[in-house]
Amino acid sequence: MRSDTADRSEQLSMMRTTVHDGWHLSAVDGPVPDSLAGRLLPAQVPGSAHLDLMAAGVIADPYLDRHESDLEWAHRVDWRYSTTFRAEAPRPGERVELVFDGIDTVGIIELNGHVVGHTANMHRGYRFDVREVLHEGRNDLTVTLKSALAYAEEMEDRLGRRQRAYPHPYNAIRKMACSFGWDWGPDLQTAGLWKPVRLERWDTVRLARVRPLATVQPDGTGRIDVHLELDRADDRADDRADDRAYTVVAKVNGHEERAAVTGDTATITVTVPGARLWWPVGYGEQPLYDLTVTVLPGDDPAAGPADVVRRRVGFRTVTVDTGPDEIGTPFTFVVNGTRIFAKGANWIPDDHFLTRVTRERVAHRIDQAVNANMNMLRVWGGGIYESDDFYDVCDERGVLVWQDFPFACAFYAEEEPLRSEVEAEARENVTRLAAHPSLVLWNGNNENLPAYHDWGWQEDLRGRSWGLGYYTDLLPGILAELDPTRPYAPGSPYSPGDLPPNDQDHGTRHEWDVWNVVDYTHYRDHVPRFCAEFGFQAPPTWATLTRWIHDEPLTPASPSFLHHQKAHDGNRNLHRGLAPHLPVPADFEDWHWATQLNQARAVALGVEHFRSWWPRTAGALVWQLNDCWPAVSWSIVDSEERPKPLYYAVKHAFAPRLLTVQPRDGRPTLIAVNDLDEPWTAKIVATRQTFAGSIRAHGEFPLTVEPRSITRLDLPDDLLEPVDASSEVLVVTTADARTHHFFAEDRDLAYHPAPLSATVDRVAGGYRVGVQAASYTRDIVVLADKVAPDAIVDDMLVSLAAGETFTFHVHTATTLRRPAELASARVLRHANAIASRSHVSSASGTHGVGQTVEPAVVRSRPLQ
Known part of the structure; x- marks a missing residue:
């Protein structure tokens, strides 16, 4: 021991x-x-x-x-x-x-x-x-x-x-x-x-529970109400039981309060005048204060402490605005009086074997979310109450946490012995997590309300309980007692009253028809108040896939590959979702890239659509950030911590300043989204140009977007009416944002199949891949993990007009024997070759087929 x-x-x-x-x-x-x-x-x-x-x-x-x-x-x-x-x-x-x-x-x-x-x-x-x-x-x-x-x-x-x-x-x-x-x-x-x-052993008293609730008073004073329970060593119910008074001291940022406790419970309030506010990432800083709670055996200042508990706290206010409006019922997080658009993802256990999830791994995953411009993670109800490390890191990074109680996609008995266990776990975890400023919502369950109302399950209940009492009575009652400082939702999705739980005009919505039934462009059919789940599948990165799956040959239907595809009709949905946009490649390596690209396109379209409707829509949480094993899944980052192309698509779509072309009133309309505290004032340059680079129409317009707002701009007809829809693109740029709009689907576009030339330079920390487009090139990626499993690329899914250049930075500790592989056809990829059906062997001679790329010029430069 x-x-x-x-x-x-x-x-x-x-x-x-x-x-x-x-x-x-x-x-x-x-x-x-x-x-x-x-x-x-x-x-x-x-x-x-x-x-x-x-x-x-x-x-x-x-x-x-x-x-x-x-x-x-x-x-x-x-x-x-x-x-x-x-x-x-x-x-x-x-x-x-x-x-x-x-x-x-x-x-x-x-x-x-x-x-x-x-x-x-x-x-x-x-x-x-x-x-x-x-x-x-x-x-x-x-x-x-x-x-x-x-x-x-x-x-x-x-x-x-x-x-x-x-x-x-x-x-x-x-x-x-x-x-x-x-x-x-x-x-x-x-x-x-x-x-x-x-x-654990003690002969006086221990601090059995410490539950600090932080609030902010109207004058800016921070307030910590420290609720505590003592567990006395001599707990016998007779006259020999310990009835001594103990002194409890609570300290925060140099401010101290103490109280004599004669019973087993007490509340001590510590105030911090002028406390600095804790903000979500992108809205301000994340100051945290150390709280120390000490129990002393009596009033003797020389006596050593019987027990000490330490927590970190942050001062902020949080509500969810659900006040009815002219549309229905909003669901908007309000932190420190500021309305927040929640940009984020759903979180599942990061490894099926939970004890392998270290603090370092959690921090890396949350940093990946932050670097992808996210500010919220939803801890999904089919997993666990996460580790202390998870909430600590979210506190430090400013990531808002939506916490489900662990009920998911099922009906639950409300009788014993389950009911007592549910109450015990809820009390313990509400108390455990009370100090974390990142935690901003408790949610009753995942999808159990629509399971009752919409899925036809209630017919089999025959009057039995199904969990409703947990979500509407037990859990909110525990929160009212133990944590009244945070909002609660009975479930996700949820609409108030007798409305269908997944009503787009009320509360939260899950959007799954896109994956299961219809094309991803149908995300635009609904304008939810808050979309808490939506997503699209793709395989993991190539290095992850080939480490864990060894079928020969490796195909979408090979046995081990299918074993890692757990979704019902998963491959059918992948093909159904791909076909309207891109040809379904016959070669597996091409198929792998095409489905990853389609995942990125689908989710990015959803994110941009939801953001374009702020403040009517107040959140978009992608399903899902992470994987628990190497799977074909909806994840943004795979189980080996490698970002899929989707990661970069989400990073672009969640950018603080976004230009996006959306259908409004029957025509393409430019929407500018400003998610910063400063006004966005810029000049917009818009061109309708051929893939070869000829300008067919040109326009320049002033842009002003107020802080945390959107602006709609109607574009002139000459920018929206192509002469040849198959070979023209609308490119709209400002100094810090860019969007491209097409007039047909990729499979109908006359892309040049081999538009790029490339150079590869050795630089400090890895390699630099420079590309130049001779013709319009869409969604360029460097799938560097194929040649160096530790390689991470700083950006992907970059589109270039004719004559434009871009430099990708590949970070790796591996010294490549053949650096030119980073510019080979199987690594340096883009949408043009898939869409044009140009399936030719790569110049490098590596297996798989793809677009032709001009042979790379490889240079060695002094490491910097």
């Missing part, structure tokens, strides 16, 4: 000691394979059984090819974690508890042969009093984890079957729903001790 208090300057009477060493794993019941029967394997805690099996060489990585299917036996196995640790016997009057911050999921905990507790909820922690069973010296600890699937089936038999989107009864157990498989994730049903384990 290791003491967590060793690095503290103060000597606390409260002792917390981790129990992370010496663990072993064994399979104790169920369809255990012969290769595992009777074996005791080293185990990592925190960790999971699958990771321990991989480390021991018992199973192959389930992310690889089709190995996930080989592990169905594990769904019904019971696992046992065991360790021994040394400890001192409890002293008279000392309290000793065994604490598990997170157990996945159905556990029986035994210490020295005594059952000290049971668990059945992955989303909460557990504490067990072990004063009567802890020994002096050696102690034996075991945790037996029963099959989560078997338990869920048992609960379903007891409480009655309720509809869900996927086969396993994930709605009958409080466990990460997507652990049972989703349309982008594997079905592995993890088991393990996934959060820290420790022994």
